[in-house]
Amino acid sequence: MTDFTSNPPRARSKRGTEFLLYFSLIFVLAIPFATAFWLLDVFQKQTLNLHGPLARAWAEADRITPLIFSA
Numbered sequence: 001m002t003d004f005t006s007n008p009p010r011a012r013s014k015r016g017t018e019f020l021l022y023f024s025l026i027f028v029l030a031i032p033f034a035t036a037f038w039l040l041d042v043f044q045k046q047t048l049n050l051h052g053p054l055a056r057a058w059a060e061a062d063r064i065t066p067l068i069f070s071a
Contacts, residue, residue, distance in 0.1 A: 022065050022069075026065055027058060031054070033060075038050065
């Protein structure tokens with residue numbers, strides 16, 4: 001029986017080159033839309049205490065890319 005208590009096996013990352021390519025494309029395409037919606041929220045709520053456009057675009061790309069690979 002193998003003892004993994006001192007050196008557990010490392011989990012292999014599922015985010016390969018193809019995943020990063022799709023993530024990058026979706027992220028770049030999401031930036032203008034995230035910026036527009038962020039500006040709309042800033043004017044409606046009159047506060048800057050919101051996630052910025054890059055954080056919104058990153059979250060959107062992080063949400064959409066796995067959906068592509070799950071199909």
